[in-house]
Amino acid sequence: MPYRRRSARDRARRELGQNFLVDRGVVRRLVDLLDPVPRPVVELGAGSGAITRELVGSGRRVTAVELDPHWASSLRATFPEVRVIRCDMLDFRFPAAEHAVIGNLPFGITTSVTRRLLTEKTWSEAVLLVQWDVARKRAEGGNQLNAQWSPWYEFQSCGRIPARSFRPTPAVDGGILKLRRRSRPLVPLDEQRRYQRFVEAVFTGRGRGLTEIVRNVTGYRVRNLPALPRDLSAEGWARLYTGTT
Numbered sequence: 001m002p003y004r005r006r007s008a009r010d011r012a013r014r015e016l017g018q019n020f021l022v023d024r025g026v027v028r029r030l031v032d033l034l035d036p037v038p039r040p041v042v043e044l045g046a047g048s049g050a051i052t053r054e055l056v057g058s059g060r061r062v063t064a065v066e067l068d069p070h071w072a073s074s075l076r077a078t079f080p081e082v083r084v085i086r087c088d089m090l091d092f093r094f095p096a097a098e099h100a101v102i103g104n105l106p107f108g109i110t111t112s113v114t115r116r117l118l119t120e121k122t123w124s125e126a127v128l129l130v131q132w133d134v135a136r137k138r139a140e141g142g143n144q145l146n147a148q149w150s151p152w153y154e155f156q157s158c159g160r161i162p163a164r165s166f167r168p169t170p171a172v173d174g175g176i177l178k179l180r181r182r183s184r185p186l187v188p189l190d191e192q193r194r195y196q197r198f199v200e201a202v203f204t205g206r207g208r209g210l211t212e213i214v215r216n217v218t219g220y221r222v223r224n225l226p227a228l229p230r231d232l233s234a235e236g237w238a239r240l241y242t243g244t245t
């Protein structure tokens with residue numbers, strides 16, 4: 001095969017996870033998953049604007065975040081009604097007013113972006129296209145990260161997206177992950193840090209089974225617990241915390 005020098009565009013494509021959506025049906029599905037109340041929406045990684053176009057068409061007020069200067073200026077030229085912010089989505093300052101979030105995320109930074117979103121206070125729902133495994137794992141729960149955030153958020157997987165829906169085609173399928181902020185938190189927000197330390201202590205605690213771990217961590221003998229920390233539901237974690245602290 002003849003040697004071909006990588007252009008700056010090729011490099012950006014790889015380094016910035018630029019796998020653009022080419023399936024309009026998938027784009028519609030993502031936008032349709034947003035609550036019909038037309039809240040302002042922040043799009044993370046707007047790229048060539050496949051989702052941006054659909055959002056604008058739905059009448060929403062859109063802020064598009066894009067790091068690549070080439071795509072940021074193309075978005076400005078194509079969608080004059082959209083506020084385009086050229087910055088790293090990990091540093092983006094989310095609006096103070098309530099809004100929704102949407103994005104086909106660069107697969108390499110999915111976890112950092114999700115963690116960042118969970119600490120933000122003003123969005124009500126987030127529809128994210130991520131790797132299928134990540135969407136599935138987050139929605140299934142049973143892990144420390146989910147348990148630490150489940151009093152304030154619901155995690156839902158909304159289906160698998162075949163790799164052929166993107167160009168260039170990624171190595172793995174995508175999946176839609178929907179995060180929704182609970183209107184009634186299961187644990188008060190001002191106890192977040194304490195609750196999260198409690199969940200960590202239980203997940204990493206010593207003991208054969210959850211009952212013994214909880215006794216070692218809290219001193220309480222709690223009846224009718226499931227076998228392992230990963231078996232507790234969001235409501236179960238909140239009850240356990242409230243009843244033992």
Ligand SMILES: C[S@@+](CC[C@H](N)C(=O)[O-])C[C@H]1O[C@@H](n2cnc3c(N)ncnc32)[C@H](O)[C@@H]1O
Pocket residue numbers: 016017018019020021022044045046047048049050051065066067068071087088089090103104105106107109
């Ligand atoms: C998977 S593409 C999605 C593009 C477009 N939304 C679509 O669905 O076709 C990810 C986009 O995020 C941009 N991006 C990558 N890293 C970023 C970062 N740290 N901050 C902001 N944008 C980033 C890429 O340049 C790319 O346009």
